[in-house]
């Protein structure tokens with residue numbers, strides 16, 4: 001039977017099958033992504049084929065269907081190993097805030113570059129709108145403009161007051177959506193406000209995440225009653241930029257990608273080359289300086305964290 005992985009604990013997988021029932025399944029055999037060693041072969045969002053064991057309601061997964069996309073992160077303690085966080089997403093929402101704890105533009109740009117690399121359309125949700133007055137609203141509009149100008153939809157919402165949440169709900173309908181955001185931006189509050197029956201824990205306490213324990217965190221997939229799925233990534237602070245070679249990075253900044261053919265040298269790094277169309281666009285304010293700075297920061301391997 002064909003099914004969708006909706007939960008994974010590493011050894012057991014919950015499969016939502018074509019008959020509408022959820023089955024607990026194990027894996028048989030090896031599932032490998034070419035060239036990447038993974039600590040978990042299958043993740044939420046994966047489409048699989050499974051068979052029930054004789055006289056049992058438990059199943060064995062024996063086939064993994066090709067993925068449309070997937071996100072992985074490096075395991076810090078096991079070099080070269082990666083963990084697949086989720087697969088087959090239609091879109092990724094990054095919940096951010098310009099209130100406290102403020103999301104840095106560098107963090108946003110890193111996320112967007114990663115989403116580009118994984119071929120997942122990204123949307124920015126600016127939360128805590130209720131805390132802004134005139135001046136703050138102007139800053140918010142400036143920030144949103146940076147991203148809307150390069151084609152990323154932006155929504156300003158308040159999880160607390162419910163502002164603009166129907167719009168966000170509409171975007172979730174019939175789609176598989178990944179929710180990300182660093183601790184304290186109100187991601188759990190937002191999910192609870194959108195889907196009150198889910199009762200995800202919220203609070204100011206952020207669990208002390210020891211980087212060595214990455215392998216114990218799994219994404220959670222929730223079925224939406226109005227159609228679609230929401231994938232929450234608790235404890236995952238950022239998607240990480242997995243093995244993007246510096247010379248590829250320009251491809252993952254949309255506005256840089258659009259201009260790179262106009263640089264004098266076809267191997268231009270857009271760092272200090274003469275005749276660089278990207279640097280010229282930054283000078284002319286056609287490319288936002290903050291975006292270019294993020295490009296340079298990632299290019300030079302600067303691991304700035306929000």
Ligand SMILES: Nc1nc2c(ncn2[C@@H]2O[C@H](COP(=O)(O)OP(=O)(O)OP(=O)(O)O)[C@@H](O)[C@H]2O)c(=O)[nH]1
Pocket residue numbers: 127128129130131157158159160161181182183184185186187188189190201202203204205206207235
């Ligand atoms: N003013 C205001 N506060 C909010 C809003 N959304 C969330 N908060 C507050 O922000 C804090 C963090 O909210 P959470 O929903 O726990 O944030 P989170 O992003 O899930 O963070 P973790 O639980 O650490 O992953 C809480 O004190 C919330 O009450 C909002 O729209 N407006």
Ligand SMILES: [Zn+2]
Pocket residue numbers: 260263264268269270271273275276277278279
């Ligand atoms: Zn250039």
